[in-house]
Amino acid sequence: MAKKEEAKVRYISPLPELREKEYDPFLEATLQFERAATFLDLDPWIYQRLKYPERELTVHLAITLDNGRAESFTGFRVQHSTVRGPAKGGIRFSPNASLSECKALAAWMTWKCAVLDLPFGGGKGAVICDPLKMSENELKKLTKEYTLAIKDIIGPFKDIPAPDMFTNAQTMAWIADAYGQGQGYVEPAVVTGKPVHLWGSLGRAMATGTGLFFVLEEAAKYLDIHLEGKKVAVLGFGNVGSSIAKLVHQAGCTIIAVTDIFGGIHNEKGIDPFELEKQVGQTGSVVNFPGTEPMDNESLISLPCDILIPAAVEGQINRDNADRVKARIILEGANGPTTLEADEILKEKKVLVAPDILANAGGVTVSYLEWVQNLQRYFFTEEEVREKTKKKIKKAFWDVVATMDKYGVTLREAAYILAVGRVAESLTALGRAA
Numbered sequence: 027m028a029k030k031e032e033a034k035v036r037y038i039s040p041l042p043e044l045r046e047k048e049y050d051p052f053l054e055a056t057l058q059f060e061r062a063a064t065f066l067d068l069d070p071w072i073y074q075r076l077k078y079p080e081r082e083l084t085v086h087l088a089i090t091l092d093n094g095r096a097e098s099f100t101g102f103r104v105q106h107s108t109v110r111g112p113a114k115g116g117i118r119f120s121p122n123a124s125l126s127e128c129k130a131l132a133a134w135m136t137w138k139c140a141v142l143d144l145p146f147g148g149g150k151g152a153v154i155c156d157p158l159k160m161s162e163n164e165l166k167k168l169t170k171e172y173t174l175a176i177k178d179i180i181g182p183f184k185d186i187p188a189p190d191m192f193t194n195a196q197t198m199a200w201i202a203d204a205y206g207q208g209q210g211y212v213e214p215a216v217v218t219g220k221p222v223h224l225w226g227s228l229g230r231a232m233a234t235g236t237g238l239f240f241v242l243e244e245a246a247k248y249l250d251i252h253l254e255g256k257k258v259a260v261l262g263f264g265n266v267g268s269s270i271a272k273l274v275h276q277a278g279c280t281i282i283a284v285t286d287i288f289g290g291i292h293n294e295k296g297i298d299p300f301e302l303e304k305q306v307g308q309t310g311s312v313v314n315f316p317g318t319e320p321m322d323n324e325s326l327i328s329l330p331c332d333i334l335i336p337a338a339v340e341g342q343i344n345r346d347n348a349d350r351v352k353a354r355i356i357l358e359g360a361n362g363p364t365t366l367e368a369d370e371i372l373k374e375k376k377v378l379v380a381p382d383i384l385a386n387a388g389g390v391t392v393s394y395l396e397w398v399q400n401l402q403r404y405f406f407t408e409e410e411v412r413e414k415t416k417k418k419i420k421k422a423f424w425d426v427v428a429t430m431d432k433y434g435v436t437l438r439e440a441a442y443i444l445a446v447g448r449v450a451e452s453l454t455a456l457g458r459a460a
């Protein structure tokens with residue numbers, strides 16, 4: 027049987043399989059990979075090699091809480107691929123974290139780095155905990171314990187963590203310290219997304235939002251529309267949601283709704299994200315922002331608007347709500363916010379979905395620049411970081427569009443075909459196929 031046919035045989039429509047199951051992030055990621063594989067003449071060994079993570083580490087941690095009670099926590103670090111370079115990917119603190127989620131997020135990082143043509147593979151880590159209920163001191167202890175538990179598999183040339191949900195520059199500084207103590211010297215290149223005074227990069231804090239904005243600008247050019255006056259709804263108002271909200275506001279869009287884990291707000295006349303950010307800094311939530319009505323995630327997803335930006339967790343645009351989406355563009359700030367079943371519905375509705383592995387790659391692109399600066403001990407200006415990022419993201423967008431035109435597929439399918447093809451080519455060049 028021809029190699030291509032073998033790959034095709036494995037790819038039977040995912041939808042019946044998905045309908046029978048609860049949302050499973052790694053199954054979603056696997057089916058996305060399989061879909062791309064059907065378009066590529068993949069060697070069967072390469073197909074099997076890329077389908078599963080290279081390494082999955084589960085660790086059990088114990089810390090003493092502020093109240094004197096000892097508590098244990100479970101954490102993970104998954105390396106999906108190190109074919110094109112060290113694994114790269116964030117660390118998430120969440121009560122809902124799971125190994126399946128880490129495996130999916132690690133695979134998505136492999137494809138994201140390949141779409142951007144960065145010299146990295148993909149990884150992801152998480153600790154199951156409720157960061158909103160923990161003190162800074164407890165989070166610091168937990169982060170350092172977690173770092174010690176994964177220290178053998180991370181490093182500037184092995185696996186480089188970064189912030190993700192409910193982790194930030196401070197978390198990265200704690201990781202750099204715990205890792206450096208073990209090494210006996212400071213090694214800033216072990217993590218990215220650090221504070222600038224600890225060799226972080228200028229521009230990293232807004233990087234994912236900035237990258238999203240570059241993709242949105244190119245998508246608007248592709249659709250031949252202007253951004254000014256467009257209505258935007260943002261689901262999630264953390265690092266990613268707040269930074270893209272500020273940029274679209276500055277570009278003349280009107281933000282009509284924002285939600286977070288506690289609830290949400292709606293005002294057709296517009297919400298000022300800079301004022302909203304101040305409130306979130308004080309109260310921790312967007313809820314009760316003056317001049318707005320309450321709104322939940324489901325209502326936000328079905329709101330008449332031009333641009334919908336999911337910037338929270340996976341699976342929020344799904345088979346139950348995709349047909350109610352009114353937006354012309356979905357700009358995926360979050361990783362995996364749209365399920366495969368929703369993708370099918372959105373394709374029918376001709377909604378342009380700018381997929382996560384392209385749209386939110388600004389974060390990893392600036393992380394790459396931070397790593398480069400750390401290794402050289404030589405630093406770029408903010409303008410240099412911005413220009414280098416813009417160039418990379420714009421090229422990636424049009425590479426994906428060219429792939430879309432070539433294969434007659436969606437932007438997401440094209441991004442996967444491009445990414446899987448690049449990683450497969452690298453594996454072939456390494457001569458590893460057994």
Ligand code: NAD
Pocket residue numbers: 189190191192193234261262263264265266267285286287288323337338339340359360361386387389390
């Ligand atoms: P964050 O912790 O800074 O913010 C997360 C936001 O989502 C918060 O406002 C939180 O309240 C909200 N949220 C969480 N669960 C929610 C729910 N069920 N419903 C509504 N809102 C909810 O995290 P972040 O760094 O902004 O990451 C958000 C998403 O973007 C994640 O999917 C992450 O993997 C992805 N991402 C982050 C980066 C980065 O650089 N931080 C880069 C690429 C992708």
